[in-house]
Amino acid sequence: MLKQLLVVTFSLASTNAFANVSVPVTGTVESKCVLATDTVGIYGNPLPNTLSTDPIDGGVIPIVRYDVLQANFYKAKITYPNTFSESPDLVDVVNWTGDVTVGEVSDATMSGYDTSKIEYNNVTEVDLTIAGSTWFKIESEAEYGYDRAFPAGTYRTVVTAECIAL
Amino acid sequence: MLSFSYCYSDETVYGSTNNAASAALNWTMANILPQQAGLTVNGVVYRYTTVKNPEDNLVVYVQNKDALGDGYVFREKDDWTGLPGNVIRKIVPVNNININRWGDGSIETEGFGTVQDASVVYTYQYDPCFQANSPGCPGYVDPLAVNITEVEVVDPLDYDYIQQEMDRKATLKDQEQEDRDRKRIRAEMKSINDRLEKALSIGNNALMIAEAQVKEAQLFAMAQIPSSYEIELLGGEYEESIIIKDSKLPDNKKMFRNNLIQQILHEELVNSQYKNKK
Numbered sequence: 001m002l003k004q005l006l007v008v009t010f011s012l013a014s015t016n017a018f019a020n021v022s023v024p025v026t027g028t029v030e031s032k033c034v035l036a037t038d039t040v041g042i043y044g045n046p047l048p049n050t051l052s053t054d055p056i057d058g059g060v061i062p063i064v065r066y067d068v069l070q071a072n073f074y075k076a077k078i079t080y081p082n083t084f085s086e087s088p089d090l091v092d093v094v095n096w097t098g099d100v101t102v103g104e105v106s107d108a109t110m111s112g113y114d115t116s117k118i119e120y121n122n123v124t125e126v127d128l129t130i131a132g133s134t135w136f137k138i139e140s141e142a143e144y145g146y147d148r149a150f151p152a153g154t155y156r157t158v159v160t161a162e163c164i165a166l
Numbered sequence: 167m168l169s170f171s172y173c174y175s176d177e178t179v180y181g182s183t184n185n186a187a188s189a190a191l192n193w194t195m196a197n198i199l200p201q202q203a204g205l206t207v208n209g210v211v212y213r214y215t216t217v218k219n220p221e222d223n224l225v226v227y228v229q230n231k232d233a234l235g236d237g238y239v240f241r242e243k244d245d246w247t248g249l250p251g252n253v254i255r256k257i258v259p260v261n262n263i264n265i266n267r268w269g270d271g272s273i274e275t276e277g278f279g280t281v282q283d284a285s286v287v288y289t290y291q292y293d294p295c296f297q298a299n300s301p302g303c304p305g306y307v308d309p310l311a312v313n314i315t316e317v318e319v320v321d322p323l324d325y326d327y328i329q330q331e332m333d334r335k336a337t338l339k340d341q342e343q344e345d346r347d348r349k350r351i352r353a354e355m356k357s358i359n360d361r362l363e364k365a366l367s368i369g370n371n372a373l374m375i376a377e378a379q380v381k382e383a384q385l386f387a388m389a390q391i392p393s394s395y396e397i398e399l400l401g402g403e404y405e406e407s408i409i410i411k412d413s414k415l416p417d418n419k420k421m422f423r424n425n426l427i428q429q430i431l432h433e434e435l436v437n438s439q440y441k442n443k444k
Contacts (some may be wrong), residue, residue: 104253108216108226108244111252115220135253 031067033163037061048149051142064161068128076126088153092145093128100124106132187284204296206262209289216251217374218279223247225276231269
């Protein structure tokens with residue numbers, strides 16, 4: 001039976017060998033995961049050798065919002081800084097620390113992202129298993145050398161947030 | 167204190183309430199929603215923070231009782247059981263539920279944990295003309311207004327024949343006015359002429375006096391006029407200076423004779439007529 005079917009198929013293909021037509025098919029995929037910067041971070045300078053986004057240190061914690069329209073299709077990958085994108089010349093080592101936490105949720109279950117998240121190096125990954133909005137707070141702190149004062153100047157760094165399709 | 171934010175779109179008013187849970191986790195909707203007939207709530211936006219141990223059970227309800235029956239007109243459940251506490255933000259659409267059904271609201275918890283920094287805001291909409299015969303709405307009739315039958319007002323000035331008659335009268339008036347103006351101008355001209363003549367006559371008299379004086383001087387120079395011409399007569403009474411010396415005037419015999427002859431002739435003439443009749 002499977003063979004017959006194959007023969008018939010071949011026969012039809014043979015009769016139309018000189019009448020091919022190509023029909024284009026196009027489609028647009030829009031991501032169902034949307035990222036938005038909720039709050040821009042600011043470093044405070046509580047000590048000469050410390051830059052910190054902690055409000056207690058005079059900083060502002062940057063916040064990124066993930067809007068997921070479809071659950072279980074995306075994961076959040078957030079990287080806290082480990083280098084300055086702009087700074088005066090530094091002659092010593094900068095020690096970086098940071099943390100990514102769930103700040104606010106649109107569904108109580110999202111609060112579980114804090115326990116289910118995977119952390120490595122300066123990267124945090126979270127499977128976005130619930131549709132809705134999640135606000136992630138990215139804390140960052142930089143210490144210069146061994147109790148060494150940062151040179152005066154402007155310091156900039158970048159937090160990277162990605163929404164990766166699973 | 168009630169405070170609302172709203173905007174108009176066509177005739178429908180959209181707005182949102184203040185935070186219903188700002189003072190407490192229970193609230194009366196009459197103090198939250200504007201008491202507008204036909205108002206419907208189309209969404210609830212809430213936010214709160216749970217403080218709990220992750221291993222504890224906690225369920226939070228954000229809800230409103232159904233004012234027209236048992237149960238709830240709105241109830242949203244957040245199950246925090248086994249989860250760490252966090253901040254939750256939620257926008258819950260509702261299907262335009264009428265204001266009459268929105269009973270008292272509250273945030274209730276079951277289990278272990280607390281709710282802090284709660285905010286509940288209702289979004290609503292209403293038609294300002296929902297209520298029949300509302301002021302400012304189409305077809306509004308003031309119930310206090312006296313019912314006066316509308317009378318069609320006809321302006322007589324709109325009729326052609328009245329307008330023509332008025333035009334004709336206006337033309338006549340214009341003509342009369344022209345006549346009056348003409349008479350007035352004529353009278354003024356006459357007055358001006360009279361005054362001019364007077365002025366000229368005064369000038370002529372002066373000229374004439376001057377000419378007479380010249381002529382008089384010429385006549386005197388020619389000795390044609392006696393010198394007494396210019397002598398002034400003295401005033402006063404001039405009495406009779408002739409006196410008759412005789413005291414008796416004698417009869418005039420000639421005149422007497424003459425008178426007698428004339429009398430005789432007269433009588434003869436009269437008698438002659440009778441003689442002819444005999």
